[in-house]
Structures are given as C-alpha cells and as structure tokens.
Amino acid sequence: MQHAFEAGTMIAVIAGVTGYFVVLRRSAFTAHAFSEMGFAGAAGAVLLAGGLLGENAPIVGLLLGSTTGGLAIAALARRATNRDTQVGIVLAFTLGLGLLFIRLYPAYATEAYSILFGQILGVSINQVLLTLVASVVILSTVAVVYRPLLFASLDEDVAEAKGMPILFLGTVFMLLVAVSVSFAVQVTGVLLIFSLMVTPAATAQYLARRPQRAIIISVAISLLATWVGLFVAFYTIYPVSFFITAIVFALYLLVRLLHQRTTWGRASSVKVGGEGVDKRNG
Amino acid sequence: MSLTVHGLRPAGVESDFITAENLTAGYRDKIVWRDANFTFGRGELVAVIGPNAAGKTTLFRIMLGLQQPIGGTIKIFGAPPRRGNPKIGYVPQRHVIDSETNIEALELVRLALSGRQWGFNPFSHNDRDAALAALEAVDAMDVAHRPLGVLSGGELQRIFLAEALVSNPEILLLDEPLSNLDMRRETDLLHLVDDVVRSRGITALLIAHNINPLLPHLDKVVYVASGKVATGKPSEVLTSESLTALYGIQVEVLRDPHGNVAIIGLEEHHGDV
Numbered sequence: 001m002q003h004a005f006e007a008g009t010m011i012a013v014i015a016g017v018t019g020y021f022v023v024l025r026r027s028a029f030t031a032h033a034f035s036e037m038g039f040a041g042a043a044g045a046v047l048l049a050g051g052l053l054g055e056n057a058p059i060v061g062l063l064l065g066s067t068t069g070g071l072a073i074a075a076l077a078r079r080a081t082n083r084d085t086q087v088g089i090v091l092a093f094t095l096g097l098g099l100l101f102i103r104l105y106p107a108y109a110t111e112a113y114s115i116l117f118g119q120i121l122g123v124s125i126n127q128v129l130l131t132l133v134a135s136v137v138i139l140s141t142v143a144v145v146y147r148p149l150l151f152a153s154l155d156e157d158v159a160e161a162k163g164m165p166i167l168f169l170g171t172v173f174m175l176l177v178a179v180s181v182s183f184a185v186q187v188t189g190v191l192l193i194f195s196l197m198v199t200p201a202a203t204a205q206y207l208a209r210r211p212q213r214a215i216i217i218s219v220a221i222s223l224l225a226t227w228v229g230l231f232v233a234f235y236t237i238y239p240v241s242f243f244i245t246a247i248v249f250a251l252y253l254l255v256r257l258l259h260q261r262t263t264w265g266r267a268s269s270v271k272v273g274g275e276g277v278d279k280r281n282g
Numbered sequence: 283m284s285l286t287v288h289g290l291r292p293a294g295v296e297s298d299f300i301t302a303e304n305l306t307a308g309y310r311d312k313i314v315w316r317d318a319n320f321t322f323g324r325g326e327l328v329a330v331i332g333p334n335a336a337g338k339t340t341l342f343r344i345m346l347g348l349q350q351p352i353g354g355t356i357k358i359f360g361a362p363p364r365r366g367n368p369k370i371g372y373v374p375q376r377h378v379i380d381s382e383t384n385i386e387a388l389e390l391v392r393l394a395l396s397g398r399q400w401g402f403n404p405f406s407h408n409d410r411d412a413a414l415a416a417l418e419a420v421d422a423m424d425v426a427h428r429p430l431g432v433l434s435g436g437e438l439q440r441i442f443l444a445e446a447l448v449s450n451p452e453i454l455l456l457d458e459p460l461s462n463l464d465m466r467r468e469t470d471l472l473h474l475v476d477d478v479v480r481s482r483g484i485t486a487l488l489i490a491h492n493i494n495p496l497l498p499h500l501d502k503v504v505y506v507a508s509g510k511v512a513t514g515k516p517s518e519v520l521t522s523e524s525l526t527a528l529y530g531i532q533v534e535v536l537r538d539p540h541g542n543v544a545i546i547g548l549e550e551h552h553g554d555v
Contacts, residue, residue, distance in 0.1 A: 024383075024385075026380070143401065143402040144400055144401060144402070145400065146401070146402045147393065147396055147397050147398075147399055147400070147401075147402070147403075148397055148398060148399070148400060150393055150397065151393040151394070151397025151398075152397075154383075154385065154389075154390055154393065155390065155393075155394075155445070157372075157374035157376070158372060158373075158374060158394065158445065158446075159397065160348065160365075161346045161348065161365070161366070161370075161372045161374070162366050162368075162372075162394075162397075162398060163347075163364075163365040163366015163367075163398075164366070164397070164398055205382070205384045206384060209384055209385055209386035209389070209427065209429055210385070210386065210389055211385060211389065214384075
C-alpha cells in the first residue's frame with residue numbers, strides 16, 4: 001500500500017502537468033492512442049521477454065510501444081490538426097497486435113486485466129524507483145520547454161513564423177505524453193487513461209485562465225482523486241481506477257455546472273464598454 | 283512585362299524596408315506569380331488584394347522566410363528574408379479560436395514576447411508589462427483578462443494585433459484581418475491599424491478581399507491576379523489602362539461617385555465582401 005501511494009502520488013503529478021498540454025493541444029485522442037499502443041508493447045514484452053524482464057516487462061513494453069507510436073505520429077503528421085487520422089491508423093494496427101500477443105500468452109486473462117484496468121496496488125519498490133526517475137525526467141523537460149511549448153500550442157502559425165522549432169516541440173510533447181501515459185497506465189489502466197491525463201486538466205481549465213495556475217489545479221485534482229481512490233479501494237473490494245474515474249468525473253461535472261452558472265450570470269449583467277454589443281453582433 | 287510604380291524615392295536607398303526585383307513565387311512544377319517588382323519604405327500602408335488562391339499569402343510566406351522564391355530577389359532591410367526575423371510582426375489568417383480555450387488574452391500577448399525563451403521563469407514581470415502596453419496600444423485593455431475563447435471577431439483581431447506589436451516590429455504583415463468583421467468593426471480596425479502604423483513608423487502590408495474600405499488609408503496597393511503582380515499607388519495601378527497593359531487582356535476598372543472601385547475581367551467575384 002505504501003508503494004502504491006508513493007507511485008500513485010508521483011504519477012498524479014506528472015499526469016496533471018502533461019495532461020494540461022494534452023487538453024490545450026486537443027490531443028486527448030493521441031493520449032488515449034498512446035496507452036493502447038503501450039498495451040501492445042506491454043503484451044508483447046510480457047510474451048517475448050517476460051522471463052528476462054520479470055515484473056518490469058509491462059512498463060518496459062508500455063514505454064517502448066507508446067514512445068515508438070509517439071515518434072511515428074510526430075513524423076507522419078506535422079501539424080496537430082492533421083493528426084487524428086494518422087493516430088487512428090497506427091492505433092488500430094497496434095491494438096490488433098496487442099490482442100494477438102495477449103492471446104498467445106498462457107496467463108493472458110490476468111495480465112490483460114491488469115494492463116487494461118490498472119494494477120497500482122501491486123507495485124514493487126523497484127517500480128516506485130523507476131517512476132521516480134521518470135517523474136524527474138518529465139518535470140525537468142516540461143520546465144525547460146514550458147514557454148515555447150505553451151506558445152506553440154496556443155498559436156502554431158505565429159510560433160512557426162517566429163522561427164521556433166515546431167517539429168521539435170511537437171516531438172518533445174509526444175514523448176512527454178507517451179512516457180506519462182505509460183506510467184499512468186499502472187494506476188488507471190489503458191482503458192481509463194483519460195481519468196488522469198484529461199479530466200483533471202479539463203476541469204482546471206474552467207477554474208483558471210493562466211496556464212501556471214491551471215497546471216497547479218490540475219495536479220491538485222489528480223492528486224486528490226488518486227489519494228482518495230487508493231484510500232477507499234484499500235478498505236473496500238472495489239478497484240482503485242473506478243474511484244479515481246468517479247472522483248474526477250464528479251469534480252468535472254460540478255465545476256462545469258458552476259462555471260456555466262457564473263458565465264450566464266455575467267452575460268446577463270454585462271454593460272461595460274462595447275462588450276455586450278460585440279457579443280450580439282458576433 | 284511588369285508594371286511598377288515606385289514611390290518618390292529611388293529604389294535601393296537605405297530607407298527602403300522591403301524591395302523586390304523580378305520576384306517569382308511558386309513550387310517546383312508550378313509558378314504562382316512572376317516578376318513582381320516593388321519597394322516599400324518606412325511607415326507605408328500597403329494593401330495586397332486579388333482573387334482567392336492568386337498567391338497573396340505566398341507573398342507573406344516569402345517575406346517571413348517560410349518559403350523560398352523560385353526566381354528574382356527580395357530584400358528586407360537589405361538582406362534576404364529569414365525565418366524568425368524579430369523586426370517582422372505577423373498576424374496569420376485564422377478562422378476561429380476554439381471556444382474552449384480558456385486562457386486569458388494577456389497570456390497570449392505575453393507569450394508572443396517570451397515564448398521563444400527556454401526555461402521556466404514564473405517571476406518575470408517585464409513581459410507582462412510589455413504585453414499590457416501592447417494591449418493598451420490596440421485599445422484592448424478591457425478584454426485583457428478575458429478568455430480567448432469568448433472574444434468576438436473584432437476583439438480577437440485587436441488581440442492578434444497586440445500579439446504582433448508586442449515585440450516592436452518595423453514591418454507588420456496582416457493576413458485578412460478584416461474577414462469575419464461587420465462594416466463598423468472593419469472601419470474601427472482599419473483606423474486602429476492606420477494609427478498604429480503612422481505613430482510607430484511601421485510598414486504594414488494587409489491582405490484584404492475588398493479594397494474599397496482601405497482606399498482612404500492606403501499608400502500603395504499590390505494587386506495579385508492571374509500569375510502577375512502590379513504594384514504602386516492605388517490611383518495609378520487600379521486603372522483600366524494599366525491593368526489591361528499588364529495582363530494583355532481587356533480589364534475594366536469601374537469607379538462609382540464615392541471612389542469605390544470594381545475590377546472586371548480578371549476575376550469572377552471581385553468585390554464580394
């Protein structure tokens with residue numbers, strides 16, 4: 001349980017941070033695709049190198065699968081807007097591959113279940129240390145590329161004209177997401193990856209208009225959900241991932257509802273400048 | 283043959299911000315337009331007009347160093363264009379900002395200044411002050427803290443203008459800033475661009491669909507159509523004689539009593555707003 005708590009905390013932080021960029025760049029589909037490419041990688045690693053890698057086989061496979069997928073997508077589609085189709089094409093193939101691997105593995109049902117739905121309660125000290133290393137790498141990388149990545153995500157055309165390395169930043173982003181997803185899969189599983197990579201950041205977007213604040217809120221939400229999820233799951237027979245998804249979803253609904261009410265409130269009371277007029281004329 | 287009307291200054295002197303000689307644009311297997319000659323000096327406001335897909339944005343891409351010309355020369359401040367020239371401010375043509383982008387306008391303008399810097403520097407306020415000054419200059423202080431996703435077309439164009447101005451450029455390239463604006467906001471934005479350009483001595487090129495609202499503000503016009511480029515003062519370029527001579531086919535330029543022009547013979551849809 002202690003290991004699960006330690007790994008879960010670090011994963012919540014990196015997922016909250018990279019998740020903000022996923023939401024900003026409208027790359028939720030890509031993030032999901034990475035987790036499923038990771039699934040193929042994990043299944044392949046368990047099948048082909050399970051004896052060699054032991055308990056680390058799934059995470060090694062996840063990292064390999066998702067980063068390979070990330071590089072392939074970054075190379076195939078230069079601009080974010082073109083990526084959906086390419087992601088879908090690569091995704092369909094790797095998912096099929098994952099299915100094949102998992103069927104070939106003797107104990108496939110348990111292995112598949114833990115990759116698909118998470119296995120955080122079973123993490124070892126080695127996996128905690130590996131997560132620590134990954135977290136340090138991810139957070140340092142984000143700190144270095146923070147401003148260029150933010151600007152390129154907001155306004156790619158102007159960033160390109162300013163001579164910023166769009167392709168490089170896009171690739172760095174893909175790798176950040178790929179690695180974050182690979183670790184987050186340990187908590188939520190492949191299928192529930194959105195609950196840490198997308199929902200907290202999407203919720204945070206409603207609560208803050210400045211990126212730094214939104215990132216802090218996003219991290220806070222994923223931390224809260226992970227801690228409460230682990231705590232409740234420890235005392236009940238129900239899975240951690242369910243509680244995490246339920247908590248982030250409830251928070252998202254609540255915040256959206258409040259946001260909508262305040263926006264409506266503001267809209268009906270706007271009298272300042274030409275704002276109200278502008279709205280009506282579109 | 284190309285038609286060129288230079289300003290009062292001779293070409294090639296130091297005050298020329300942008301000069302082009304026999305500039306030809308296109309791709310390996312296709313020429314978009316050829317033999318453009320022009321000179322733009324400090325503080326000139328230039329409209330770039332012509333039918334869709336005639337190569338107006340191509341001209342901007344060449345100036346920005348995003349695309350190489352396939353013939354002739356172009357110089358910006360005496361040197362070939364290069365990507366990332368901080369003396370050029372650029373507002374690309376865009377359709378909409380995603381209504382879910384809940385980031386305040388000030389952050390975009392601020393990033394336009396510091397977005398090239400690596401590293402995380404949460405405590406710098408220089409870029410914030412510069413961004414506020416740019417928003418002030420375009421009269422957009424009232425929307426500085428509003429999310430980009432809820433701004434109207436006119437408000438967004440002001441923000442984009444501030445985003446381009448924040449790094450103190452000497453050349454401004456505006457790609458269709460007037461599209462999606464109603465007539466009143468079109469006039470407001472043109473006055474604003476005119477003020478900013480004149481007060482700062484910026485040379486501004488503005489791509490537009492309809493030249494008429496721009497005529498009172500313009501120093502020069504670049505007319506791009508059918509693979510050719512005509513440049514000069516609007517009164518000299520936009521005449522039946524000069525366009526007929528340039529294109530070798532009968533072109534009619536009609537003027538109404540208010541000075542509005544319509545060009546007939548080169549394009550099917552000129553004047554649609």
